[in-house]
Amino acid sequence: MIVAERKPIDEIIGFVKNCKKILLVGCNECVTVCYAGGKKEVGVLASALKMAFMKEGKELEITEVTLERQCDHEYLEEIRNIIDQYEAVISLACGVGVQFLAEKYLTTPVFPGLNTSFMGVTEESGVWTERCQGCGQCILGQTAGICPISRCAKRILNGPCGGSTDGKCEINKELDCAWQLIIDRLKELGRLEDYEELIPIKDWSTERAGGPRKIVREDLKS
Amino acid sequence: MNTKTPSRLEKILAAGHLAVTSECGPPRGSNGDAITKKAEMIKDYVDAINITDNQTSVTRLCSLASVIHLKLMGLDPVLQMVTRDRNRIALQSDILGAASFDIYNILCLSGDHQSFGDNPQGQNVFDLDSMQLIQTVRYMRDEGKFLGGGDDIDRPPQMFVGAAANPFADPFEIRVPRLAKKIAAGVEFIQTQCIYNLEKFELWMKMARDRGLHEKVYILAGVTPFKSAGMAKYMKKRVPGMDVPDEVVERMSGVPKEKQPEEGINICVESIQRLKEVEGVRGFHIMAIEWEEKVPEIVERSGLYPRPKIE
Amino acid sequence: MMVSFQKGADGVYVVGCLEGECHFLTGNLRARKRVEYAKKLLDEIGVGGERLEMYNIAASDGPRFAEVAREMHEKIKALGPNPIKGATLNKKAA
Numbered sequence: 296m297i298v299a300e301r302k303p304i305d306e307i308i309g310f311v312k313n314c315k316k317i318l319l320v321g322c323n324e325c326v327t328v329c330y331a332g333g334k335k336e337v338g339v340l341a342s343a344l345k346m347a348f349m350k351e352g353k354e355l356e357i358t359e360v361t362l363e364r365q366c367d368h369e370y371l372e373e374i375r376n377i378i379d380q381y382e383a384v385i386s387l388a389c390g391v392g393v394q395f396l397a398e399k400y401l402t403t404p405v406f407p408g409l410n411t412s413f414m415g416v417t418e419e420s421g422v423w424t425e426r427c428q429g430c431g432q433c434i435l436g437q438t439a440g441i442c443p444i445s446r447c448a449k450r451i452l453n454g455p456c457g458g459s460t461d462g463k464c465e466i467n468k469e470l471d472c473a474w475q476l477i478i479d480r481l482k483e484l485g486r487l488e489d490y491e492e493l494i495p496i497k498d499w500s501t502e503r504a505g506g507p508r509k510i511v512r513e514d515l516k517s
Numbered sequence: 518m519n520t521k522t523p524s525r526l527e528k529i530l531a532a533g534h535l536a537v538t539s540e541c542g543p544p545r546g547s548n549g550d551a552i553t554k555k556a557e558m559i560k561d562y563v564d565a566i567n568i569t570d571n572q573t574s575v576t577r578l579c580s581l582a583s584v585i586h587l588k589l590m591g592l593d594p595v596l597q598m599v600t601r602d603r604n605r606i607a608l609q610s611d612i613l614g615a616a617s618f619d620i621y622n623i624l625c626l627s628g629d630h631q632s633f634g635d636n637p638q639g640q641n642v643f644d645l646d647s648m649q650l651i652q653t654v655r656y657m658r659d660e661g662k663f664l665g666g667g668d669d670i671d672r673p674p675q676m677f678v679g680a681a682a683n684p685f686a687d688p689f690e691i692r693v694p695r696l697a698k699k700i701a702a703g704v705e706f707i708q709t710q711c712i713y714n715l716e717k718f719e720l721w722m723k724m725a726r727d728r729g730l731h732e733k734v735y736i737l738a739g740v741t742p743f744k745s746a747g748m749a750k751y752m753k754k755r756v757p758g759m760d761v762p763d764e765v766v767e768r769m770s771g772v773p774k775e776k777q778p779e780e781g782i783n784i785c786v787e788s789i790q791r792l793k794e795v796e797g798v799r800g801f802h803i804m805a806i807e808w809e810e811k812v813p814e815i816v817e818r819s820g821l822y823p824r825p826k827i828e
Numbered sequence: 829m830m831v832s833f834q835k836g837a838d839g840v841y842v843v844g845c846l847e848g849e850c851h852f853l854t855g856n857l858r859a860r861k862r863v864e865y866a867k868k869l870l871d872e873i874g875v876g877g878e879r880l881e882m883y884n885i886a887a888s889d890g891p892r893f894a895e896v897a898r899e900m901h902e903k904i905k906a907l908g909p910n911p912i913k914g915a916t917l918n919k920k921a922a
Contacts, residue, residue, distance in 0.1 A: 304872045339869070342830035347873040349834075349912035448630050449601070449641070453648040453698060455691075456627050457683035457710060458757040465757040466630045478691055490691055491698050496605070496649045496664070 296325035296416075297389040298423040299332065299409040301340070308347050310406040311383050315354065318381040319344075319408075320374065320396065321361035322388040329423050331409050332387030334361040340387070340408065365392025371399050378403055413445075431501025431508065437494060439480035446473035452494040521705075522658075524621035524677035525593040526565040528827045529800075530706065530735045535793065536800030537821050538595065538708065538737060539812050540567035543578035549586045552578070555809045556587050562816040563803070564824055565622055567595040567708070571602065574634025581611050585618045595679065596620050599628025604644040605653070605664055612657060616674035624679040624708065625650040647680060648702045654678050655703035678703060682736075683710040684721035685760035693724040700733050707734055708802040711741035713784075714760040715791055722797050731797030738792045739802045742811060743781035746770040782811060782818075789819040829866045833875055836913055839904035841896070842882040849886065856884060875911055879904065 301307075311317050319341050327333030341357045348355040358381070362370040365388035378384065383404045386393040390411040397405040413425040428445040434452075435442060444450045448466050455474030458465025462475040481487045499505065520527045529536050539559055544551035556566055566587060570580040584594040596615050598608065612623070627647045631639050645653065653664055654676055661673040680699050684692050696707070712718045718738070725731055743749045746769040753761035765784065772780045785803075792798050801821070805811050816822045832840045842863055844856030860882050867877030881903075883896045 304869065308873075339830050339866075342834045343869055343873050346830075346834050346875055346912050350874050449627055449646070450643050451627055451646040453646050453702075455686070455688075455695075456647075457681060457686045458629070459687050460757045461687055466632050472687075475688055478688060487691075491694050491701070493648060493652075493698060493702055496645055496652070499644065 296328055296414070297391070297411060298329045298413050298415045298425075299326055299389050299411040300329070301331055301336065301387075302408055302410055304343060304347070307340070307385065307406070307408055308344065311344070311355070311385065314382045316356040316358075316381055318358050318360065318374070318378065318384045320365065320384060320386045320388070321359070322365045322386075322392055323361055323363050326387060326389055326409065328417065330421075332389075334359075337361055337387055340385075362388075364388075365396055368399075371396055375399075429502070429508075430497075430499070431505075432498060434494065437489075437492075438477050439484060439486070439489075441473060441477045441480060443473050443477065446471070446476070452497060522621050522675040522677045523619070524565075524675075525827055526595070526622055526706070527677040529564050529825055532825070532827065534800075534825045535798075535821060536565075536735070536737060537563045537803065537816055537824065538565045538567060538800065539563045539803045539805065539809070540569060540595075540597075541583070541809060542569050542572060542806065543580070543583045545575070545577055547578060549578075549582075552583050552586050553590055556590060556592060558809055559812040560590075560592055562813045562822060562824065564800075565593050565595050567597050567624060567802070570597040570599045570626070570628065571634070573629050574601070574631040574636070576635055581614055584615060584620050588618050588620060593622065594620060595622040595624050596676075597624045597626060598650065599626045600643055600645045600647060600650055601628030601631065601641050604642050608645065608650060608653065609657065609663060612654060612674050612676070613670070616672070616676065619675075621675060621677055622679065623654055623676045624681065625654065625704070626681055648699060651678055651680055651699060651702040651704050677705055679706040679708060680704045681710065682707045683758050684712075684718050685710060685714065686758035689717075689721075692721060693728065693730070696725055696730055696734070697728060700730060704734055706737065706799075708737045709739040710758060711739040711804055712788060712792070713765050714762050715788060717760060718792070719795055722795050726797050735799040736797055737800040737802045738789075738795075738798050739804060740785050740788055740792075740815075741804045741806065742785035742808065742815065743769055743777070744808060745774070745777045745781070746772075748781075782815060785815055786818045789815070789821075793819075829863070829880060830869070833870065833879070833910060833912070836910060838907070838910045838913075839879045839881075839900060841880070841900050843893070843896070844882065844884055846884045846886050876907065879907060879910070 319337050321332050321334055321337035323333060337359045341359050345355055360374060362373060364370050378400050385406050385408045386396050387408040393405060393407045414427040415423050415425045418424050425445050430444050443452055443454060447454055448464055449456060455472055459472040459475060462472055464470040464472050481489055520531050526536055541552055541555040568580045568583040571577055580597050584596045587594040625647050631637055631641050655678060657670060658674055658676055661670050663670055682696055749761055749766045749769045752759050753766055769777055769780055789801055803812055803815055829840055842859060844859050847856060850856040863882040867880050870880060871877040885892050
């Protein structure tokens with residue numbers, strides 16, 4: 296899922312410091328799972344913002360709404376009837392949702408309440424780590440199910456580099472060396488000889504480098 | 518063995534001599550003298566001089582310009598090229614730039630992560646990795662074509678292709694397969710990470726010999742003299758992929774401070790003497806970082822002076 | 829916890845069982861972490877995390893409960909009213 300975390304409170308306060316009435320919109324999907332922008336987080340943030348304003352002798356009226364998702368038209372439409380009542384919207388969706396909301400409601404300023412980071416997993420309660428960078432040409436079949444593009448700091452396709460130490464990456468002792476993981480997995484699969492196969496130069500044109508991406512399924516278009 | 522390039526280093530190795538290379542780090546500024554002066558000090562004692570490429574991600578005068586300075590002095594430099602900072606267009610372009618000045622040696626590296634250097638907030642590129650860069654140089658040289666289009670290159674580069682190897686990085690079990698992989702990618706010479714754990718290196722060499730790899734690539738053993746016990750401790754603890762045995766640190770610490778540099782050189786020379794006896798070691802890469810003035814002494818005391826004359 | 833302060837509470841304390849004796853096994857441990865999180869948030873908005881505390885008390889320990897109640901009361905008295913009220917009061921006065 297997409298993993299994000301709440302922006303620092305004073306940054307969020309800064310977005311709406313001159314407002315009196317705002318809409319705070321959460322999302323029930325990824326950001327709920329990573330405890331950043333779901334219904335509970337909306338509640339906590341609303342309370343914190345109100346108190347921050349009260350402390351300055353000001354008042355901030357906040358309406359709290361949590362949509363199923365903010366990346367689909369139908370859910371964003373649900374606020375169409377009310378949005379004009381507000382001076383601004385803070386969206387606690389990931390960057391995708393914030394943008395989609397902003398695209399729909401052109402005359403209301405929309406601010407992001409989160410910093411969106413990566414596509415990842417819940418390794419354990421409270422710990423999320425990156426797994427995929429959306430390169431558009433998945434090579435997981437060749438690397439025993441471990442991605443060197445998202446998990447190697449240098450995205451080396453024929454690793455490890457000379458800095459791998461004790462199974463950890465040279466940039467951070469707590470970061471697993473992706474290539475150590477790949478080698479260990481190849482061993483468990485009895486495929487260590489595959490290690491010597493050279494992975495060729497990658498076509499990065501399907502990645503961010505190639506420009507903003509689009510996928511179309513003609514059979515699904517109305 | 519036949520040579521494929523006009524590289525002096527290749528010729529010396531092909532003739533069966535032990536080669537000696539060293540390296541210079543460019544300055545943090547635009548003063549070309551800083552490189553030429555260092556090169557002056559060591560030029561008669563080595564067969565080729567490497568110029569590092571923004572080593573440890575610290576911005577310096579670029580390797581390409583530096584090797585040109587050396588070439589203009591009449592020397593045969595080794596262009597070190599990392600893939601951290603340049604995409605395949607710039608890499609091929611810089612290779613041609615070097616080739617236009619008849620630079621005949623290249624060392625293909627991935628490069629230290631930028632978080633180590635002076636601009637940790639910068640982007641990194643890693644369009645290619647070091648193995649793919651090796652393949653690219655060989656392709657440009659031997660097929661005479663550009664990547665991508667497959668267009669012909671007008672006056673292809675004639676570069677002797679090298680790479681680094683680190684027998685001391687983890688995991689040890691794939692360090693020799695990794696060497697094999699680089700050879701399959703087309704590497705022609707290897708410079709290893711500096712060696713302090715001679716036993717481990719000898720084991721790595723044995724494993725390489727068992728696969729016949731020592732006959733497919735020229736392996737140059739890397740050495741670096743310690744200037745002080747502090748340096749030995751620092752390298753042991755703080756430098757990734759470095760193996761400094763306790764005995765070596767103790768030997769450095771066991772000597773009074775003013776005698777430590779001398780002891781560091783002693784250890785270095787003794788290592789070279791021992792490594793000369795290892796089958797498959799075809800030369801030495803002496804990395805005397807910020808201590809280039811000691812290279813002549815090390816080369817002489819190791820019995821590697823004068824350097825063979827080759828035409 | 830946040831809404832309590834928002835509604836004007838000068839202090840809030842959460843009481844859980846002694847660690848290791850929670851009926852729900854780890855409920856009190858998780859509660860403590862949430863209390864710590866809320867304390868930090870209260871600091872960030874300038875209300876003051878010291879107004880929020882968590883105590884672990886055995887359910888049967890009446891005397892300790894009373895002691896804590898007194899302690900918290902003294903502490904909050906010393907801190908004064910919740911700053912969000914202060915600003916509004918001043919405004920009204922002005």
